[in-house]
Amino acid sequence: SAVISQKPSRDICQRGTSLTIQCQVDSQVTMMFWYRQQPGQSLTLIATANQGSEATYESGFVIDKFPISRPNLTFSTLTVSNMSPEDSSIYLCSVADSSYEQYFGPGTRLTVT
Amino acid sequence: QKEVEQNSGPLSVPEGAIASLNCTYSDRGSQSFFWYRQYSGKSPELIMSIYSNGDKEDGRFTAQLNKASQYVSLLIRDSQPSDSATYLCAVKGSGNYQLIWGAGTKLIIKP
Numbered sequence: 001s002a003v004i005s006q007k008p009s010r011d012i013c014q015r016g017t018s019l020t021i022q023c024q025v026d027s028q029v030t031m032m033f034w035y036r037q038q039p040g041q042s043l044t045l046i047a048t049a050n051q052g053s054e055a056t057y058e059s060g061f062v063i064d065k066f067p068i069s070r071p072n073l074t075f076s077t078l079t080v081s082n083m084s085p086e087d088s089s090i091y092l093c094s095v096a097d098s099s100y101e102q103y104f105g106p107g108t109r110l111t112v113t
Numbered sequence: 114q115k116e117v118e119q120n121s122g123p124l125s126v127p128e129g130a131i132a133s134l135n136c137t138y139s140d141r142g143s144q145s146f147f148w149y150r151q152y153s154g155k156s157p158e159l160i161m162s163i164y165s166n167g168d169k170e171d172g173r174f175t176a177q178l179n180k181a182s183q184y185v186s187l188l189i190r191d192s193q194p195s196d197s198a199t200y201l202c203a204v205k206g207s208g209n210y211q212l213i214w215g216a217g218t219k220l221i222i223k224p
Contacts, residue, residue: 001159031210033211042217092156099145100145101147101162102159104156104157106156107155
């Protein structure tokens with residue numbers, strides 16, 4: 001399985017600011033996803049990051065709030081814009097192989113004050 | 114709306130016993146089924162995949178799939194305290210490549 005790293009691992013940010021989370025994979029992957037996980041909750045898919053084209057967002061998530069870049073097959077970024085305390089969460093990137101098994105990065109714990 | 118249902122628990126099992134975790138799904142066209150383990154403060158880790166009806170065994174873990182009943186389960190034999198975690202069921206439905214996630218079952222193995 002792919003080795004996935006995320007940066008930063010955690011951050012504390014002030015409301016109104018933006019944070020960009022990086023996801024790096026050690027091999028080329030076609031499918032890459034960004035999730036949010038609130039404490040004690042399951043995973044919520046934010047968007048699918050498509051290489052060379054715009055990300056596909058799930059209901060309730062918009063590009064202006066969560067812009068995503070996918071410049072190549074090993075890297076993606078998720079920006080959380082104009083943050084509010086409700087954005088405090090763990091943000092996870094994952095990649096999928098041809099059998100649809102998904103593998104996750106270690107996550108970014110975001111606290112907005 | 115495609116759904117995956119799990120009992121949130123907690124499910125408490127004595128050490129050495131069999132832990133049984135269950136999951137039902139609504140999309141009859143689903144083809145791929147996954148169990149993930151998530152320790153507190155960590156990201157989900159894939160432990161089992163199953164694609165066809167029947168049982169699939171991997172060490173102390175057995176995944177069971179019954180597509181007619183739209184039911185998938187995970188059995189953990191000889192449960193250990195280190196198995197204490199939240200177990201997430203995920204299903205790839207018909208159509209796109211995304212996974213639909215259950216809410217997870219918290220498993221507690223008591224020494």
